[in-house]
Amino acid sequence: DAGVTQSPTHLIKTRGQQVTLRCSPKSGHDTVSWYQQALGQGPQFIFQYYEEEERQRGNFPDRFSGHQFPNYSSELNVNALLLGDSALYLCASSLVGGLGTDTQYFGPGTRLTVL
């Protein structure tokens, strides 16, 4: 049973650049959520995708955008990178249609460093 996978593992960019991170959900899951985790903090919700649409969004600027594909995989795009965007980006998958639960399974994350 394949778990949540993310690529790349690490990424170094410079300010002003754009980045795309990728996520494949756990087998059988249809919902993907993205989180940003700064050092020493808990994950912060960016947005969630279900049925190829953004379903929920946290307090992140429009520079953060995403996409979900028919196979449920997802991308997170960040434009005009700032130093403060340096963080671990986590993808979590879950299954809509469960018993009202929000059980999420996290991927290993992508460590983004902005110089």
Added chain:
Amino acid sequence: GQQVMQIPQYQHVQEGEDFTTYCNSSTTLSNIQWYKQRPGGHPVFLIQLVKSGEVKKQKRLTFQFGEAKKNSSLHITATQTTDVGTYFCAGPQGQVTNAGKSTFGDGTTLTVKP
């Protein structure tokens, strides 16, 4: 907006001692989840509590959900070096839906001296 706070931020214990972390939400939660994140790793789901006053056990770990569904605790009995990591609680924001987004606390980092 909803806030989830955890205390303590750090806890250092001798192996064999007990450990407890507390989680408090500014709003009533429909459920609460606990995660463990090892150093350099990603959050791993431990458990979800749904009912008021619910208590669940996983070997040496005991999880409790408060009667008002605004607080929770995780207690580890006789800690081991394998318990090292950061423990997060998280609750869904707003009304429960299957698409609920989660608010995480900032975690309690546990270190264990062998």
